[in-house]
Amino acid sequence: MRRSWAGAKVLIANRGEIAVRVIRTCREHGLKSVAVYSEADLHAPHVDLADESYLLGPAPAGESYLNIRRILEAARRSRATAVHPGYGFLSENPVFARAVRRAGLIFIGPTERSMRVLGDKVAARHLAASLGIPVVPGSHEPITRARDAASVARKVGYPVLIKAAGGGGGKGMRIVQSEAGLEGALTAARTEARLAFGDDRVFLEKYIQRPRHVEVQVLAEVGGKAVHLGERECSIQRRHQKVIEESPSTAVDANIRAQLTQAALKIVKRAGYSNAGTVEFILDEDRHFYFLEVNTRLQVEHPVTEMRVGLDIVWEQITLAHGQPLSVSQDGIHFRGHAIECRIYAEDPENEYFPSSGSIVSLSPPGGPGIREDRGVEEGGEISAYYDTMVSKIIAWGGSRTEAISRSIRALEDYEIFGVKTNIAQCLSILRHPKFRSGRYDTNFLEEQLPKLSPIPKHALLSAAAVCILLEQAQAGEQPGNNHEVKKSEWRTQSLDWMSDEAS
Numbered sequence: 001m002r003r004s005w006a007g008a009k010v011l012i013a014n015r016g017e018i019a020v021r022v023i024r025t026c027r028e029h030g031l032k033s034v035a036v037y038s039e040a041d042l043h044a045p046h047v048d049l050a051d052e053s054y055l056l057g058p059a060p061a062g063e064s065y066l067n068i069r070r071i072l073e074a075a076r077r078s079r080a081t082a083v084h085p086g087y088g089f090l091s092e093n094p095v096f097a098r099a100v101r102r103a104g105l106i107f108i109g110p111t112e113r114s115m116r117v118l119g120d121k122v123a124a125r126h127l128a129a130s131l132g133i134p135v136v137p138g139s140h141e142p143i144t145r146a147r148d149a150a151s152v153a154r155k156v157g158y159p160v161l162i163k164a165a166g167g168g169g170g171k172g173m174r175i176v177q178s179e180a181g182l183e184g185a186l187t188a189a190r191t192e193a194r195l196a197f198g199d200d201r202v203f204l205e206k207y208i209q210r211p212r213h214v215e216v217q218v219l220a221e222v223g224g225k226a227v228h229l230g231e232r233e234c235s236i237q238r239r240h241q242k243v244i245e246e247s248p249s250t251a252v253d254a255n256i257r258a259q260l261t262q263a264a265l266k267i268v269k270r271a272g273y274s275n276a277g278t279v280e281f282i283l284d285e286d287r288h289f290y291f292l293e294v295n296t297r298l299q300v301e302h303p304v305t306e307m308r309v310g311l312d313i314v315w316e317q318i319t320l321a322h323g324q325p326l327s328v329s330q331d332g333i334h335f336r337g338h339a340i341e342c343r344i345y346a347e348d349p350e351n352e353y354f355p356s357s358g359s360i361v362s363l364s365p366p367g368g369p370g371i372r373e374d375r376g377v378e379e380g381g382e383i384s385a386y387y388d389t390m391v392s393k394i395i396a397w398g399g400s401r402t403e404a405i406s407r408s409i410r411a412l413e414d415y416e417i418f419g420v421k422t423n424i425a426q427c428l429s430i431l432r433h434p435k436f437r438s439g440r441y442d443t444n445f446l447e448e449q450l451p452k453l454s455p456i457p458k459h460a461l462l463s464a465a466a467v468c469i470l471l472e473q474a475q476a477g478e479q480p481g482n483n484h485e486v487k488k489s490e491w492r493t494q495s496l497d498w499m500s501d502e503a504s
């Protein structure tokens with residue numbers, strides 16, 4: 001049913017940068033926004049930015065951002081008319097989508113039916129295969145017995161990957177090199193999947209060596225018309241989690257691109273899908289592609305696409321959810337230049353990138369031509385141990401890939417965060433690495449290069465050293481004199497030399 005979005009009031013069932021992102025689009029279009037928050041997020045920017053905000057409960061997600069009853073209560077009290085789920089939390093939960101719709105609200109996402117079909121990796125593999133789209137060789141049904149796992153593994157050949165049917169975020173995945181490790185891995189993966197997703201169904205796929213992760217962004221209106229917004233390459237990953245994404249992909253040519261985008265559109269049309277979605281593929285060394293899964297929500301990396309096509313995907317989501325037609329036809333979508341996103345996480349490079357929670361004492365974000373920063377925390381704010389530790393996303397656009405890389409590097413060099421440790425230096429090292437720059441990298445790149453990538457950028461060390469000098473001077477009652485002054489431009493020059501040594 002086509003409904004007017006004018007006068008809509010959107011509750012954002014999420015936190016952090018994505019809540020801020022959605023609120024901004026609502027404001028641009030004159031829609032009222034409602035934030036929900038946990039006790040840990042009392043001072044978070046999304047709470048301030050929204051027109052109204054409602055406390056859900058204590059910090060643990062089960063008592064706040066995952067609590068359907070409390071979210072619906074906030075929607076009722078605020079008289080919200082629509083709910084945007086963001087990503088993570090309840091965004092791919094059909095029970096939530098149904099509860100929202102049963103409460104008379106618009107769910108800004110697909111129907112529960114298509115969520116159930118596509119959100120389940122085993123069901124989605126069936127659907128893709130039935131359309132003649134290649135899927136990674138493996139089991140067609142969930143596997144519980146080691147005997148069955150062994151027989152599939154023998155057929156497809158080792159190494160194999162055990163994956164959770166209802167999984168996400170790389171959880172519940174196990175690579176198995178030989179039959180000896182199969183039974184233990186199966187038990188461990190099922191336990192991990194049950195704990196993480198409340199669903200212990202796992203299946204088995206051939207482990208593709210040196211793969212590239214390439215995904216297609218689609219938009220679909222109710223009734224089946226769909227367009228694609230091109231592909232994103234997401235092969236820079238740590239533990240199967242994306243760190244840097246770019247568009248276009250350096251792994252695909254026009255021919256493969258056409259095949260991938262057409263396959264993606266076929267899948268969403270067959271599933272009766274509407275709203276924004278992402279169809280993920282994996283490419284092997286010979287550039288054969290295989291369907292992986294569909295994400296039935298907005299992706300973290302959606303800005304990379306927005307920067308290239310000049311569309312606001314969140315606004316498209318809102319209008320599509322109101323039954324409106326797509327704002328553009330496929331012919332009206334034009335791809336310009338190159339975009340790269342770096343996810344900045346609060347994590348400790350010296351402690352195996354363990355989350356580094358705490359307060360952000362000072363924060364100076366980058367800006368300038370071609371740079372977009374999406375962030376959900378401010379100076380003085382907290383990176384909470386309860387949630388994902390992403391501080392922000394730096395997205396750089398350039399007329400060419402080289403320009404997008406140079407702008408990303410310049411932006412990350414300018415980014416200063418004190419109080420928590422971050423992966424900024426690691427992102428810089430990746431962007432400077434000859435293999436990344438050549439575009440010939442795969443999902444193993446980060447794990448293989450990690451030990452060689454520098455944990456702390458020299459300019460950060462020098463900044464910290466300069467702060468210490470100033471503090472010492474202040475304590476000693478000295479004024480910083482010319483003799484002691486360290487110019488920031490000098491730290492940068494030194495850091496650049498040092499970083500390029502390390503990257504070679």
Ligand code: ADP
Nearest residue numbers: 136167168169170171205206207208213240443
């Ligand atoms: P999740 O939903 O947990 O993110 P995905 O199926 O999207 O799981 O896979 C996440 C990542 O795991 C992929 O981007 C890729 O790096 C790796 N992966 C998944 N399936 C395979 C496979 N069959 N072979 C090799 N790597 C894989």
